[in-house]
Amino acid sequence: MPFSLGLVVGKFWPPHRGHQLLLETAAAQVAELLVLVYAHPDDATHPAPTRAAWLRELYRGDNFARGPHVGTTPLRIIALTAEADGLPPDTADDHTHREFVCQWLASHGYHPDVVFSSEAYGPGFATHLGAAHVLVDEPRQQVPVSGTGLRAALAADASYYHLLDTRYLHPFIAAQYGVVPPTAVPRLVLLGAESSGKTTLATALAEALGTAWVPEYGRTLHEQKNGALDYEDLLYIGRRQLELEDEAAPRASGWLVCDTNAATTALYSYYYFHRCDPALQALARVCTIRYARTFVCLPTVPFEQDGWRGPEALRQFQHGAILMQLEMLGIPYTLLNGSVAERVAQVQAALG
Template sequence: MTQRRYRLGLVVGKFAPLHAGHEALVAFAAARCEQLLVLSYSRPEFLGCGVEARRRWLAERFPAHDCVVLDDSAIAQRCAERRLPPRGLPPNDADDATHQDFLGWLLAELLQRLPDAMFGSEAYVAPCAARLSHRLGHPVDGVLFDPQRRTVPVSASRLRASPADWDRHLAWPVRASLVQRVCLLGGESSGKTTLAAALAARHRTTWVPEYGRELWEQRAGRLQEGDMLHIAREQQAREDAALRTARRHLFCDTSVLTTCFYSLAMFGRVHPEVLARAGRRYALLVLCAPDFDFVQDGTRRDAGFRARQHDWYLQALQERGWPFVLAQGSLQQRLDRLSAYLPEGLPSEGG
């Protein structure tokens, strides 16, 4: 039996996150359509799966298809362009009729697209397609794909709660963007390296050592001003590379903010690119307190220098308005304090 070929197909989803089941659905739909419209919206957004992230994922994974990701601001802008009264997204937990009415308005008024088929894996596909047919005055077939989830046994809600499944069900660009980078700052001998390694072990992930210290030891403490830019670039390159093996969290022993400190301390100025790179944001910033005896390993200055470093970090973070967690006490006390800030799942953003 020859399968029907549609002119325009439609796939709608939150894609929070975009996973292998979604990709299989899109491939199924694309094989049956001349063109495919992939439409995404969510209210609320889910942490790590915001509108910009989903736009990037869909563009990277489905470059041949028309991918549209909307939030209230994007809808308002399109409404203004078409001189339509603005309309907000329905809540995710709204009833089926509300979602069907909104989708019909979206296709008819805002996007002005007439799909011939709607593809999905849920029971709502058939009644939604029937409602769209009536609203659009154009027949829309409801086409089910793998409703029992046998092809790819996964759901977005499960993945949000279980990062252990990410490796199997998320494409690399999606998985990497969901990893939350945690940066540990602190003066010399403040325990940040020990804490970074311990956190990585507890959360079964990886951590990124401080490259500046590595280079300092290789050069026997003889660094040039030009090395500061090299350190900044290499530190961030190693962070980015570590995303391939990280799971849920990536613990970073220092950031380019540290490079700024040493550049000022050693040379009295900071290269503009180093300063710009120091603006990289992290999901969580941890400042390790200098609250235990200073340990001299042969490469460090002294306790007074450590105290000045700590004060500089406090001022730098406050000037930038960056919130941080102060890690104090023993290693166990620090681990216990940070556990509240490092959830394993992806909770919802907003209401």
């Protein structure tokens, strides 16, 4: 690595694809990357500690969202607050901000040798810290987005709605604001209790419709970890499912078939751990608009115990819990019954 410790400072309000480009470019050039998240005044609804947690989730567990070069680079993401850290106001002059960061770094034993930024203030800031500077896409040509524009869009300023797109905002981040970025292909989701024929139907339906389908990532991770999922894995599953959907969308034609959604992942979080991360709850809520059609497989097919499922008696409870959740969220759904061929025909009829 050209540098030992890199530094990125920003509001990340909200975190967007331009920020991801900055972080991933930086991570490819340093042995360790320190990221400071703060604003003063801050977002009262999603303050810096929350935004920092979102960033940690985006860069947890895999390289899908991180780009090809940052798999081994630790990202130390730290949120600062006015109460705990005595932040200067955003309106303070450059020297005040530079000196604040300089003193904070010294008091915590950090000595970055390079600063990465996408802003004009970057070179002077780096010089004040005695560090090198790397400028990343300052003209916003690679990712033409800004936090100011996104805040306006999230505040319902129609002039900036074009920024609420997966090119500019990761769907996991968008969901935290109750937003679902538009997609070129509508999505239908199949839900159902364990051993209700959901995955078999997904493959058959994709073939019948001549389109792509997205497997249930929770099942994949469950098997990889030999059934020993941790609480944090449930949020990870919800985030990865969205990324896999976006990855599959260019291969879809007419409809994208999705095997499960984040609402079901949230149910399993409560079932296994009796709690659910607020970020996963947000993913569950936007299922009301993420999927154009929702279908629920009745648990009427013969139960198959594959070594990963709970007891058969649990199926009826799971089915009832799924229906209760859909109705409480206000999500219309269609029940599917019969053979695989009959269920495919029922979906096709519902889609018109």
